[in-house]
Amino acid sequence: MTIATKYAKWEELAEGAERELTVGPITRTDLVRYAGASGDFNPNHHDEIYAIRAGFDKPFAHGMLQGGYLARLLSEWLGPDSFKNLKIRFSAQAWPGDMVICKARVVRQYEEAEQPMVEIEASAENQRGDVLIKATATAAPRS
Amino acid sequence: MPLDKSVLERTFPDFEFRVERGKIREYALVLGLTDPVHTDVEAARAAGFDDLLAPPTFVRQFWHENTENDPMPHLGYDPKRRLHGEQEFEYHKPLVAGMNLKGQNAIVSTREKEGRRGGMMTFVVIETRFLDETGELVQVARRTLIETAAPPKEA
Numbered sequence: 001m002t003i004a005t006k007y008a009k010w011e012e013l014a015e016g017a018e019r020e021l022t023v024g025p026i027t028r029t030d031l032v033r034y035a036g037a038s039g040d041f042n043p044n045h046h047d048e049i050y051a052i053r054a055g056f057d058k059p060f061a062h063g064m065l066q067g068g069y070l071a072r073l074l075s076e077w078l079g080p081d082s083f084k085n086l087k088i089r090f091s092a093q094a095w096p097g098d099m100v101i102c103k104a105r106v107v108r109q110y111e112e113a114e115q116p117m118v119e120i121e122a123s124a125e126n127q128r129g130d131v132l133i134k135a136t137a138t139a140a141p142r143s
Numbered sequence: 144m145p146l147d148k149s150v151l152e153r154t155f156p157d158f159e160f161r162v163e164r165g166k167i168r169e170y171a172l173v174l175g176l177t178d179p180v181h182t183d184v185e186a187a188r189a190a191g192f193d194d195l196l197a198p199p200t201f202v203r204q205f206w207h208e209n210t211e212n213d214p215m216p217h218l219g220y221d222p223k224r225r226l227h228g229e230q231e232f233e234y235h236k237p238l239v240a241g242m243n244l245k246g247q248n249a250i251v252s253t254r255e256k257e258g259r260r261g262g263m264m265t266f267v268v269i270e271t272r273f274l275d276e277t278g279e280l281v282q283v284a285r286r287t288l289i290e291t292a293a294p295p296k297e298a
Contacts, residue, residue, distance in 0.1 A: 076177070081237045086199060090230075
């Protein structure tokens with residue numbers, strides 16, 4: 001298998017190594033595109049009147065949109081097929097106009113059955129510092 | 144509306160689908176993924192994949208192929224009080240375009256707890272297992288769906 005060199009090298013993934021990705025501001029078009037790409041047509045994410053009747057101020061982003069941004073950060077850092085698992089917990093909504101600031105950190109670097117592995121803690125926040133999602137992942141980095 | 148307990152007795156038929164290049168590209172572009180393994184077949188092959196590689200959260204689009212095989216619409220949840228609380232993925236082998244996958248849905252756990260502002264919150268975990276044509280496990284997705292006690296005014 002060809003090993004791409006653009007992913008982080010093992011020595012760059014020591015405990016405490018960090019990576020950030022800022023996306024946004026999120027637009028309503030992003031929400032509609034994500035609905036189409038994911039097949040999730042929950043009206044809270046595109047129908048103003050429906051969302052207001054459900055108690056929200058306006059439509060908000062699918063949690064998996066922020067989850068996807070965070071997964072993108074990890075994928076571009078560690079390699080797109082490096083994941084063993086990824087667990088995302090949704091804390092707060094992201095609204096149109098919000099920035100999504102994704103941060104990830106290596107909390108453990110180890111070997112499992114001679115396979116180099118890393119354990120990651122990650123989060124996404126908006127521009128006000130509110131946590132939108134938290135995530136953990138284990139991955140076998142590509143390089 | 145409390146959980147419709149009869150859903151726990153139900154089984155949900157397997158569903159089958161083909162992983163398409165166009166959907167992989169679309170999903171990657173929406174998230175801004177710049178890695179060409181998701182959009183350029185030659186780059187994907189050069190990196191050792193049989194075809195375009197699906198982004199890590201791609202299987203999201205196959206959770207509810209139709210209402211028969213997805214447990215979610217049968218939970219009895221009020222859609223206006225339904226939240227996606229957690230999402231977990233387990234990766235067993237690369238998911239690439241051209242694969243014919245089989246999906247199997249099951250409810251793997253349920254619990255209720257008192258909400259902060261009174262009333263009961265319900266938590267249901269739905270597991271979807273994705274198998275390839277040889278029956279090998281490709282990915283597992285587990286989504287925790289919450290019905291809140293009252294309409295969520297703020298997060």
